[in-house]
Amino acid sequence: MKIRIKVKQLVYFLGLLMVFVFAFNYGTSSSQKLAEADRGVMQAEKSEQILHMIDSAKPDEQLKLIEEYMLKDDSGDLTHIYDVYIGPDGSMYGGGSSEVDTQPEFNLKEQVPYLELYVQSGTSDPAISTAAKLLTYYYDGSGQWEKAAQLLTEARKRLHITRYIYARDELFMLQAKLAAEHEQYDELLRLCADMLLENKNSINSDTYVRISDLLVEYAMSDGKAAEMLKQIQDEMERQKNQMKDGDVVKLQSEQLQGILDRQNKLSSNKIKTGAEVSGTITKSNGEPLAYAGVFLRREEDINRSIFDMEPYQTMTNGKGEYTFKGVVPNSYKLFLGVNLSQISGWTWPVLPDDGWIDLRGQSKVQEDVVFQPLMELKSPVNEDVVRDKTMTFEWEPVAGAAYYNLNIGMKLHSGSTSRAVRQGITTPRVQVQAEDLYYEISGISSYSHGKEQEQLDPLSLLGYANAKNQFSWSVEAYSADGKLLTRSNGYRLSNDLTGNLPFFYLKERTLTEADEMLLAGKLDDAEAMYEADADRDPSDAHSLHMMLMILKGKTSLLRGAGTADAEEKKSMDAQQIDILKKLVELHPTENYYEWLADYYFKQADWNRYNRYYAIAESMRPFKDNSYSDGNHAMALMKQGKTDEAKVYLKKSIENDKSHRFIGAYLALFLYSGGSLDEGIQLAVKYPDRMGYNTPVDWEELLIAMKRESAINPGYKAVLKDKIAQYNHGKDEELKRWQPASESGLTALKNFMTALAHVS
Template identity: 35%
Template sequence: MTIKIKIKHLVLWVLGPAILLIVILNSVPSLAKLGQSTPTESSPENARIQLLQQLNSSTGNPHLELIRKKIIDTGSRHSSYLFDVYIGPTSSHWSVDEVNSINLLPADRITFLDEYIREGPVDDYYIRASKQLVYEYDSLSREDDAEQALITAESRISSNTSTARELALLRGERALDRGDVAAAETILEKSTSPSYVHETELDGRMNWLKARLLFTKGNFKQAHLLVKSSLKTYRNNKDSLKLVTDTERQLVDLQAEIESAMNIAHTDSANLSGTLARSDGTPIPFAGIFLRDESHVNHSVTDSEPYRILTDSEGHFQFHGVIPGYYQLELGLHFNQIDGWTWPIQFGDWIEIKQGENKLANVTLQPLLELHSPVNQQIITDKNINFSWEAVTGAAYYNLNGSVWSENSSYTNQIKGHVTDNHVTIPINELYYTSGGFSFGSQGDWQSIKPNSLLGFTNPDNRYSWSIEAFDTSGKLITRSNGYRLDENRVGNLPFFYLKERTLSNADRILLDKKPDQAIVAYQQDYAANPQDLHALHMLVHLLRAKDTFMESKPKVDSTIPLIKKLLQMYPSEGYASTLTQYFYEQADWKQYNEYYSLYLSVADQKPNSYMRAINALALWHQGEVDRARKELAISLEEDNNHRFIGGYLALELYAGEALSSVSEIAARYPDHSGEPNGNRWTSLLSQLTVQRAQHPEVFDKQLKEKLDWYMLGKSELLKQWMDQTDASALKKFMGALLEVR
């Protein structure tokens, strides 16, 4: 079973990337039965011994078949780098491999995989066995043995075959990854291929590797031409019925990476190295380190990615021949490596790698912090909840998060931010009446919506959990409470509690019976009968807004806006004030926008987040307050690692009369990681503007000012008409990109 958490694209509720302990309790049998004794005959070690006896007692074809079934088939089909846990800034997931229930030691697997490549049939299993054997050697820092294994495998095969070529590609890629350019070049030059139609995949992969080699050697123009022509040839030759393949994706991504580097004149490769260790100095050997560019961070790690490596016995890792650009590190760990520890990485943590650079990027795991109260299924019936936790050295403040469970899944919402002590008392209404999102079933329709996700913290029969994140004065995450606690001595207090302060209404029960339309009517009746029924009004708004998201054509006027205004009068909350602020921003109703942004600031328990600050800056610009807008956007960009609103800031600076050269410097300082996988997008757009301006400066300046005026005045339809009618130009591209900033 694989459970994947996507962070970047979750808009309403965030599926808890920090709820790993809780889900693991439900996923890993050894934890679900913690404290129960396990019969000796079914122990992992006994199962291993029995399997080894079974393998050693077989011979001939039955023996090879057993190796295929018990070893090769239990390995990953999709990646040689198979771990229990994958942790990164943008996505995290964990795998419980139910097929490979018997854990052989690396030495066990090496013995039988080596036997298979020496004696087994040359088929699809042969390549898989070779890759798995190489991985096992790598996990023991036996790189020379891994190379010899591939040479041995190649020696059994005619050089004029696809299998031999695939093994040569693996050897060439490994040589390039360890920085041995000469060996990589020699291996690739010797690799030949018959001109068969079924060689399309191998041709594409070969040219992908050759282009990487050319860039590493400094021949960036040749590398670009090769990958561009190879992609065209590959698309012409591949089966037209196939979707995008891994090989095609490799070529597309490499072309984009090279072009992005060329656009900013970074045409020499770089290196990155570091050490993975715990904060007590203990190195973590044989862990996976994945250096992932912007095009890869939103999906699971695959063998098609160029930068994958294992730490050595001292936790060291090094990548060679890295194309300049923006990357994120992702870790692959086994449960025993992460047990009781966390990697305090944050969404939007990027690494910029420049040409010719030897970048250092150490990774340090921190111990999980402990929760004190409420824990271990505590039942709360008071009007307030007292949260307390372990104080963390160096922590300037903490964020308190709460999680709601709904049909074996959970979603997390921040309850309170910037708590300066290691305890806080929260009125229960703050949990009840926060605006939030919802989840739904696999059908993805209104009728499959999950009731508990709508009820949030108001269901007294549901179980809830909480977590803490500790930050330093600069806003960097130090550690958190949620993570993997697998050893009985490390489990500690479990973060579960119940809220029994209220009872379910009849409308609540209708909703729990999965009748959302009838529930809407029931909540309407409750509110009509008692206009001070805060719960009925809150649930009515929540349900109506949730239902609107499933409508094919959205209503021009949001019918919930008057209801939210009443909610804010009855119970002013940051969430609903934010909702109205954004609504009136989109309507360009600046009078009401200003009113509700002021309300938002008054009820927020901390300074505005980077998103709300940026929205306010653009609102100020639209109202002609340019200087205030510039200051607000500058602060927002410093707080947002993804620099979502950099396009708006660049346009605002140009509107204020700043030169293209100085604005280009700002673009380089704040790469955009929020949308397209190209942090240098705005830098490139401004470079094109500079070229266009050089042809007719006065004409360009006049046209730029006019188009920015249209944008400031909210004349987006006029801008779109102009873009439809004008020829392709740098200004057209820039204004089009600006309209997408939101």
């Protein structure tokens, strides 16, 4: 049985949280939450009333009502029209979410006759553009792309040529996108040329980039497209050289480089045409998610909000089907735009490291999404107060589940946090000792108001030991091979779907005076009181734990690079280690021993590191700990134990879909005599997916090294020497090594630089 565990991901950043806060916000009562949940029924009734009102109105009044209720600002842009946008890496509210309580909701099929009427007879140019865009998605999804193209031409003619340049450009771009997707390349070139000519005095770099994205694939096989791309690049370069704002120049340079990278990607792979990516978005009961937004997002775009310029955006048709054509080689993930009513009671069971679509010359790829019903919780729920030393968490079993993971979250001043506290639970019920929760390290956060000095959040410091805080919990179900089947946290809108709310209070312990002082915001006074309590009673593990948390928090606020901050941090680190050594005697936990091991890793004190690592490993209930395995491999490598290090690194990259330590594995593989060709194959098999760092393309690095080695007889010896320095932690020597450009070692230097960031 493969257990999915993420080590050291103690805080789920707010933008990546896929928790219940999207449906039920902290700070409101249960009755308020139930009232909010009932809005789905009220919206359906309101929608019927609005449609009846439009149908019975006079012609002029009809147009005003259509504009008011169906054509709100930006509603034609797929990046704005949905309540929520969800993907493997997280969820975020959409542009329409602020009006979700007041605006009636219509599906696209319901709107079609009204939108057609508005395109023909409407008076507002922006609203005409919006209606035309929505109709285009509907027609194209229904297999009527020629009708969509004709509609866009007619709508564009109705827009004022100078007053509404942006609206006209949007219709131009949509029509050009249709032409590209349906391989009407002469039409694509004509539309792009017309748009460039019409906007020659006002076009911006964003528009150039969007046109280039459409042309870049076709440019591989057509000289006219390549010529137009060259003109665009020359103009962007000219604009960049005239700019004075450094940030704008940087953005322009990045956009230019992006165009060149996409061209080179196609050229290097000798691919003459892009791939077709298609699929169906449904619920497990067979119901399609009709007219949902679908975004095929490039790897370089995933860590930011979905934005209008992303090239691969579409809408599912009435059957939940979608298609992207002409997709250039890259790594992608699907993201979806949906309205809350579509997914109320359902979840897309996908994890952050899942969902990669790697295009390497395939002609067709199918990627389906199936939503599953949310799990039902039994207890503790609905703000239950737990006073027992043993807590029992219980939920409804899931068919096919081999095990479950339990997460517990808490309210913070600046949001919320959650972490897994039990994994690999084989029954739909588990008992947790309250005292064990008190010593969980839930992640330390800080906040500030305006220009005030940043301060530590006392709620994060006290963690699960806070008898005044409201806690929450969720559970995930997994198959035997580690696939997420479903989860309990998601969206519920109507009373019959609300179920039990996952909130509770843990009041088994009584807050100490020091705890109360901490919650009052008097951090220094609280720290002094904890120290006094620990001096008075050396067995007071809680006070020691809180001293540790406060020191850790203060260390996190020392972000300066100066000598004073470095010395203070060193002193605080030493104090933390003294406290940890006392805590492992009083209340030993895996986290405490990992903390000690990590400290001695950084000190290169391998005897102490090995001792504490072994204890921490013995306390882990499961062995799929990819981060710990990879980090331990780095320690073994620095001790000269390369064979053992390779074993741990291989286990890490096979269990961790982000392949965090693939660079180190490649280095040891090459050091041990592996060829660059074999290394390239490994880099393809285990691509770097580190989401919160810039991923490294190890394949490209090794390909460049292969080219260098072909003309440099001594290359293999230099490679082995530099990796040996890396293995033995000679980081400063490697930093100082600057081979001359004519030495034929530039790619090797880039490889060694990338290795320095593997951790």
